[in-house]
Each structure stands twice: as structure tokens, then as C-alpha cells.
Amino acid sequence: MAATTTTLRWRVMAASAALRVALVAYGEWQDAHLEVRYTDVDYLVFSDAAASVAAGGSPFARATYRYSPLLAFLLLPNSLLHPAWGKLIFSAADLLVGLFIDTILRLRGVPEKTRIWSVVAWLFNPFTFTIGTRGNCEPIVCAAVLWVLICLMKGQVLQAAFWYGLIVHFRIYPIIYAVPFVIVLGKNYAGPAGRPILTQWSSKQQLQSDKTSENVEEPTSLLASLWIFLSSLITRNTILFGLFSGSMFFGWTGVFFYLYGWDFLNEALLYHLTRTDPRHNFSIYFYHIYLHHQQGFSSIQKLASFLPQLMVQLALILRFSRDLPFCLFLQTVAFVAFNKVMTAQYFVWFFCLLPLILPWTRMKLRWKGLACMLVWMGSQLHWLMWAYLLEFKGRNVFVQLWVAGLVFLAANTFVMIMVIRHHKYTQLFSVSTKSRSKVAAKKE
């Protein structure tokens, strides 16, 4: 039985690998023979930057290169070996994400059949297998985030901090996970043996587990409970994690600032923090930005666009951080939906976390699951239709496109609420109050 499922698992991995290799090969053909390229424009930017580094220059000599120089270094073989090297690396990271999803679910005792479906939800998701094969570097970020999660689940705090600091340097958005990481690393992180105890999956999951380790049994006052909560965050693990990941981030940033100066800081860091792109994209803010691009923005407007994002992130963290994968998933969906700029490649950031929550949802594919998928994809297609009319037919449909963006935000909100309502909230790390403690991690 175990051998059959292991064989099935390797068959799934082999099929996904074959699919990706075929797509990379097809991409090379399409680029050479058709007017419309398969390869993403970003990949050409990375390759040019890597070629610039290979020639002894700066990756920022290439206009619109807005990433860490590490990516250019990683793609050096593009000019030395073969231009498709980067795509193969990204596709390999893609497969690694599948492997990590399997590892995480296995550590939590999810049965094999459910695990395979969850892994398939990533490996054969058309949104995701096209990303790596078209030359987008997001699979690397996804793989790193999942690896940080695995390290935390295994009690390897320093390693988690190492990769977390590195990945925040590489792509800033994982910074939103900092607070939930610190919260789970707090007082109830390690079990009696010094390693975290993972709550195992059960088909009859009840909600009592979340109440046992809540700090507040009988809150005396809001201030008192706040104090208890904050003091539970000051532990050896949280301090180690915070200091080491912070050092990693500032260390790498410092090294590249020394090498490439303000070019690096402006393009790779500050650009992402201050980006206001008036060109059309999924975000509801694009038309507002375009209408104000000539006169600039007041502080109130800047604050107003930041407030909904902040409120949602805070609410999700305070309510769900102990169910870590669920919290990370919701935070990412919300971050992307409420952001000032939203492009299709950002969807991969939460697609890699979706398989981690599937075993804990009460939502069946028929019909609620399908409804969520159709609402989300339908509103996206609706937006794409107006965008096509604007960009490729030259029709003034700015208002219609903006409304389509509002509809897409509503769809994202709907999906988030549906997922929240149908999720079996389960803490990732359990505090064993019983005499019998469960095994922390299953052996491979």
C-alpha cells in the first residue's frame, strides 16, 4: 500500500517535471518562430542583467531590473551555458514547492491520498506551471517561504531565520509574515522535549485545540491581556529569529549597497516601497493613480490607500496566527488584493500556500469550491476583456476597466470570506496538556 502511494507520488513528480521540460522546450520554439513570445519580458530583463554582470558590470545597467543582484548571479549561466538555464532553475524550484507541500502535510499527519491531491493542486495548476516555464522567478520565493515553514515546524529556528532574512532581501513581500512567525515562536512554541509539537490532522478535527493554549483564560482587563500577550512574545526563540533574520536582511542589503550603490537601493528596494504605477493593472487603485499622476498625492490619500490593507493584515494576524499556514495564506491573498499594484505573477504567492490549507477545509469542490473558482476566474476574465479593449483596440474604457477591478476585489473578498467560514481552525503547534505527548515529527 505504502509502496503504491510512493510510486504514485513519484509518478506525479515525474509527470510534472516532464510537463515543465516540454513547456520550456516549446517556449524556445515559440520565441524563435512566432511573433508573440512565450517567454516573459521579465526573463529577458534578468538575462540582460546577468549578461551585464558576466561582462563585469552592474545588473542595474539594464533598465527595469528591479531585483536583488543575487538573481542576476543565479542566471550567469544564461550567457555562459544556455539561455534557458534560468527557466530550468525556476521550474526546478517549482517542483521543489510540490515536494515541500508534501513534506509539510506529511509532518502534520495528512493521509497520502489527500496529500497527493493537495500537491496536484499546485503542480498542475495552469497559473503556476506557466510562471516558472515562462521565466518568472516567483517559484524560488515560494520554495523559500515553504522551507522557512518546514524549518519552523522542525524546530530549526536559526535555519528558518537564515532563509527568511534572505528571502525578504530577495523579494520584500514576505515581510508581512514577520509578525505571525514571531507569535508562533513565542511562549508555547517548543514542547517538553524542546522541539515543537505539531497538531496532527484528523478527519474529525474539533475546534477545542485552539482554546488550550490561548494566553487569556479569564482576562482581567484589556491592558492586562495585552501585556500577557506581548510578554509571551519575548522568548529566546523569538529574539534569535528576529535578530538573525534581521542581520541576514541588512547584511545582504549592505553588501550590495557597497557593490552597486544607490542604483541597487533605488531599483531593488525603494522602488517597490514607493511604486505608484498609473498603467492599468488588476488593482482598484490604478485609475485613481492615473487621474492624479500629474498633481501628486496628498498624505491623506496615501494613508487612505494604506489603511484597509493594514486593518485586514492586523485582523488576520491577531485572529489566525496560530494556525500558521492558514494565516499566511489569507494574509497573502489580502496583501495582493488590496495592494496598489497587482499583476498576475503575484497570484503564485498564495497558490503555493493554498495546498497547505486544503486538508482542513469543509468546503467541497461541488459546489462551493467550484463557485469560488468560477467567481474568481470569471471576474479576472471580465477585467482582461476590458483591458484588451483598452490596450489592443484603443477604446477609452477606463471607467469600465476600473469597475472591473472593483468587481475583482469583491470576488477576492468573497473567496476570502468563504475560505474563512469553511476552515477548520487548527493550531500548527499544540501545547500538550495531556500526559501522553504526540510525536513531534514523523521520520521520513
Place this chain on the structure above:
Amino acid sequence: MAVRIRPCLLAVAFFAAAWVSVFNSCSEKVDNSQKSFNCMPCSRTYVADAYLDALTGQLAQHRDLTEVPETADLCKGLDDDLDVPVLSEVHRQLVGEGSHRRLVYSVKFGNCEDDAVKFLDGYAANLVIIEKLPSGVFADPFELQHFVERKVFLDVAVFGDTNLELPSALSNRSAVEIHFDFKPSTTMDCNLVVELPLHARYPPLDSSGYATVEFGSPDLLLHYRKKDTHPDSCIWVSKNLDAEPVDKAVWRVPCGNGAHAGFVSSLTFISALVCSMSVVLAASLIS
């Protein structure tokens, strides 16, 4: 200030001015014929960088560090009897829809066949098109570089503001110089077709909903040099083909309407608030 000018002094001044202007116009005629020829050493690749600074208000990207020598001196050795191919017809059309279109040039040369072939025996020649792009339109230098790699163009350069992302109001103008090979096979037909892909920037806001971008006339040059010359004495000669003004090319780009600013901004913020509060509520109400 009232000045009393004596009548005879006025007459002298008048005739002097007339003589000076006649002299100037003669000189201009001479200068014009010399201006239609521009010469530069073979070490320099592009024609346009030397004189585009004033137009685009930006430092040219491909400026040579060496001084630009006096063209008159370099052109001294020109063979006046040389039968350079002459332009007979030129058309330019803006083709396509939406924000990504192509300027298609159709260039026909007269006295083709024998003369062109004879000319190309002793000289290597390119057709150089310099298109000074209006504000609101840009060329992607990376896209054009791929054209060179696929050997569609011999060479191409973009001068001025090559930013690919900023809207029109925050950008400056640019110019494109295309070098198209004047090969014997194409000159048999004597009709060269050159396509330049262009992209529209987001225009400044306008209540009409559309911005109109008009193209000026391009400069067409025949860029040639003697084959088999010593690298030190190699000179590129650029002859202005004195093209007739081409048909006007007009591009209508959709733009935002400033009147929308009020309701768009308020509805955007309200929607964001409503959606965020819904998520916060759903998270709080779950037991």
C-alpha cells in the same frame, strides 16, 4: 526713443541690407548643397546623436567621446560625378490598433537597376531613417535590438528618453535612427519597406477622452562609404534624400478624464474600506 534718421543714410542702409541678403542667400545655396551631404569617420556609427541634443533636451546616448570633426573638411574628397541613387517616392503609414502600432515606411528609388547595381559595386550603402518621435510615443530599444539580432535592421539606436513605463506628462521626447541594408536584391525591386514598432505612453488627462499624437516628417538619408578603403581614411557619407513631406500620421490614444477624479477616488477608497471591513468581520465572527 525718437531717432532722427537722415533720408540718405536710410537709402545707404537699405542697399547695404539688400546686398548683404543677396550675398547671404547665395552662401545659403552653397551651404544647402553642402548640408545635404554630411560626412563622418567610419568609427562613428550613428548620424543623429550629434544634432539631436537640442531637440530632445537630453544627452544623446551614443555620443562619441572624440570631437566631431568639421564635416566640410571630411567631405572634401567627395566625388561630385558619383551617381547616387535618388529617391522617387516615399510613403509612411501608421498601422495597427491600440497602444502598440507600427510606422511603415515604403521607400522607392528611381534610376534603379543598372545605376543602383553600379553604385553598389563600389560602395556599401544603408538607408537611414531618423524619426523624431512626438511626445506621448516611445520605441522600446530592447525590442529594436532583437530586430537587429534577427537581421531585420542593420542597426538601430534610440536617443532621448527611453523610459518604458512613465506616462507622457513625466517623460521627454525621443528619436529613433534605423539603418536598413541597401542590398542589391532589394534594389532590384527598388522598393524598401521598413517597419518601426512603437508604443503609446499614458497621455495627460483630457475631457474628450482621447489624446491626439501627430508625427512630424522623418529624415531619410542614404548612408554610404567606399568599399575596400583603409580604416584610417574610411569616411561615411550621408546624403539627405530630400524626401517630400509624407502623409500625416495621427495616433489617437485613449486618456483619462480629469472630471472622473472625484467619484473614482472616493468610490475606490470606499470599496477598499467595505471589503476590508467585511474580511475583518468574517474573521472576528468565526468561533
